[in-house]
Amino acid sequence: MTSSAPPAPRAPRLVELWSLREDTTVRTAADDAGTGLVSTLWEDIKLPMADPVVHRALERMTYGPVSLDNVLPGFSGPASPGDPRRAALRSTLEAVGHAVIRTLATGDGTQQLSVVPMVREARFAPRRPAPDATHRLSRFATLRVGTGDMLLESPLSAHRVLLHTPQAMWLVSCYVRPASVRETARLLDVPLEVVRTAVGYLEAAGMLVPGTGGPGPLSFAEDRDPALEHWSPRELMLHNRSRPGLHDEPLDPARAEPAPEPDGPGEPRPAAGAPLALPVPDLDRVLATDPRLTTALEARRSVRADDGLPLSLAQLGELLFRSARARPAAGRPYPSVGSVYPLELYVTVTGSGELPRGSYHYDPAAHALHPLGSPPSLVDALLGEAGATAGLSAEPPVLISMTARFRRIGAAYPGLAYSALLKEVGALQQTLYLVSTAMGIGPCALAFGDTATSARAFGLDWRAESGVGEFVLAALPGGGPLTEHDRIGTRYP
Ligand SMILES: Cc1cc2nc3c(=O)[nH]c(=O)nc-3n(C[C@H](O)[C@H](O)[C@H](O)COP(=O)(O)O)c2cc1C
Known part of the structure; x- marks a missing residue:
């Protein structure tokens, strides 16, 4: 009888899910089966959808957060040049990026946080920060109760972030003072890669700002920006939200x-x-x-x-x-x-x-x-x-x-x-x-x-x-x- 070693437990990681804003619809253009019509809050976008996987992916995204690996296997894996299906889906997602909600979930399917675009110009491009990269919450970020979630928002961001779990809120709370990804992972007893992914999302959403200039006292660009010097967070948010253009709250x-x-x-x-x-x-x-x-x-x-x-x-x-x-x-x-x-x-x-x-x-x-x-x-x-x-x-x-x-x-x-x-x-x-x-x-x-x-x-x-x-x-x-x-x-x- 041969005995084999049990497989090493896989390190918990975050799964990236994709969905469309609730006010977005997807259908095939009436005049051309190879063209799709994506209607967003802001406009109708005609897109080539010759490959049915693109239409299928967008349609699934209208029902709620989905892993695109389930629609197109290997979608989130390392890029393989010359894969036309993946390239077609990626370029479609870029074209409708201002309607795409990005969600991070743990392996058991629990959604942790979502980044929701608010304006036509919103584009979300998260990157994974280095383990020693240091961040702090933007001094303009505010946390309040949304409908069933905590809502993290900033007048300087084209996105809002929904924090779905206490764990997501603990992560955010680690950044009241500057902290490195590594320190946060240690403090929360969470794998480094999980924190890197989540911090990358929060940075790309404008809620965490990266520090520069260490070792020694770190410097944050928003603290040195003369355009922001005399804005209090409250006044900037009131100004931002009381006129249209930089958010999606109804003003009509x-x-x-x-x-x-x-x-x-x-x-x-x-x-x-x-x-x-x-x-x-x-x-x-x-x-x-x-x-x-x-x-x-x-x-x-x-x-x-x-x-x-x-x-x-x-x-x-x-x-x-x-x-x-x-x-x-x-x-x-x-x-x-x-x-x-x-x-x-x-x-x-x-x-x-x-x-x-x-x-x-x-x-x-x-x-x-x-x-x-x-x-x-x-x-x-x-x-x-x-x-x-x-x-x-x-x-x-x-x-x-x-x-x-x-x-x-x-x-x-x-x-x-x-x-x-x-x-x-x-x-x-x-x-x-x-x-x-x-x-x-x-x-x-x-x-x-x-x-x-x-x-x-x-x-x-x-x-x-x-x-x-x-x-x-x-x-x-x-x-x-x-x-x-x-x-x-x-x-x-
Ligand atoms: C919104 C607003 C608030 C003001 N607050 C004060 C104030 O608290 N005390 C005061 O003595 N004058 C106040 N003023 C008057 C201004 O100081 C005054 O309009 C300014 O010095 C220009 O002078 P003028 O009104 O004689 O042309 C205020 C004016 C405005 C429009």
């Missing part, structure tokens, strides 16, 4: 839900006292006496007056009516994306004028102020913070706080809602600047207000309605409405 308002009615669920009105009707200006008088647009534009500037005076009720009424009221027919003097009007105005005054000290909610339809009965300490805090932000040594006579009812705009414009409402703040601020300049009132926009203070002062749940813009105003000693006699540059040289 046509696909969005209609905006909910104002004051629907999640939009509680703050508790208000008896409303105070504001004076309505005579627009014929305003038209007859107002300076020309160019005069107001040329005179506009930010005024930070320590000796600023309270606005009279007539002035406050005129300013709000001309800048922010809801017109009976439609619209307001400032524009709003989709006519959604997510902004609400709150007026806080010092009490040195006709209005008692406190905060008021402006009702743009009734052109009225609702006293909020805010605790005096919060009114003090609002005015104190605004004065400091404007660089004043006293409280500003009037603070206008703009809040946004996120539900109103978020439902109608998913993805771009936040950037759209900030643009709206800018449009309203410029309207306030120009009207107050024409009226001879000193205006100044502020960079920020305290979210917690305003939410508490106005009785709001900041998650549903939060401060997004602040503006201070003061009547000016010796000031009066700007007229055509105030030639450009004479009042404010």
Whole structure:
């Protein structure tokens, strides 16, 4: 009897699987059986598919991740020149690379991570790093919960990575600090080749960045890139995701839900006292006496007056009516994306004028102020913070706080809602600047207000309605409405 040694256990390795994005379809072109039509999110691509293996492979990829070795034996093995079937499949996969999801699975079939292309330009070309190559997570990479997976994404990447298992997350977590492939393999007690493959995927997806310059302190290109120096990861991601072109998240308002009615669920009105009707200006008088647009534009500037005076009720009424009221027919003097009007105005005054000290909610339809009965300490805090932000040594006579009812705009414009409402703040601020300049009132926009203070002062749940813009105003000693006699540059040289 001859005894033979048991076969050596094969080292665990990662299997590469291929699939197509769910929004991709594959069919044979109607006019030519040798041509295939691949429809992606972005376009229809006609491709030669004379060899049925190409069509079969793509079709299998529409059902989910598949090892292409099962479709074309030897596909992932070493390249053998002159193999036309393999070359045809490879070139087809390259042509539709922006629709191809690449998945790494362990030998038992468990999918570990997937790299999903997000844009037409996405091309994925993983390489296996050397055992001593050192990487770190990109400082722009963020990890969040997706649908059933952890989602690793970066505003600098054309791909997102789905981490399907705790093991994949452990691997990623090893790279919070620079680590070599060899160190990671040792730490996780995983074969070196497994880590090389996975790190190659994460590097090609832009989530891990390679270090250069060792031994000694390593250097990472993204840390030295002047274009990235002043971007915080949060701001770059918000910027990236609030405009189309660099990701695949829906931004198309046509696909969005209609905006909910104002004051629907999640939009509680703050508790208000008896409303105070504001004076309505005579627009014929305003038209007859107002300076020309160019005069107001040329005179506009930010005024930070320590000796600023309270606005009279007539002035406050005129300013709000001309800048922010809801017109009976439609619209307001400032524009709003989709006519959604997510902004609400709150007026806080010092009490040195006709209005008692406190905060008021402006009702743009009734052109009225609702006293909020805010605790005096919060009114003090609002005015104190605004004065400091404007660089004043006293409280500003009037603070206008703009809040946004996120539900109103978020439902109608998913993805771009936040950037759209900030643009709206800018449009309203410029309207306030120009009207107050024409009226001879000193205006100044502020960079920020305290979210917690305003939410508490106005009785709001900041998650549903939060401060997004602040503006201070003061009547000016010796000031009066700007007229055509105030030639450009004479009042404010
Ligand atoms: C979005 C924005 C935020 C601002 N934040 C502040 C601020 O926090 N404090 C301040 O005193 N001025 C602030 N300003 C006013 C600017 O400092 C001012 O517009 C700039 O210096 C140009 O001067 P001008 O407005 O007189 O032309 C802000 C202006 C804008 C548009």
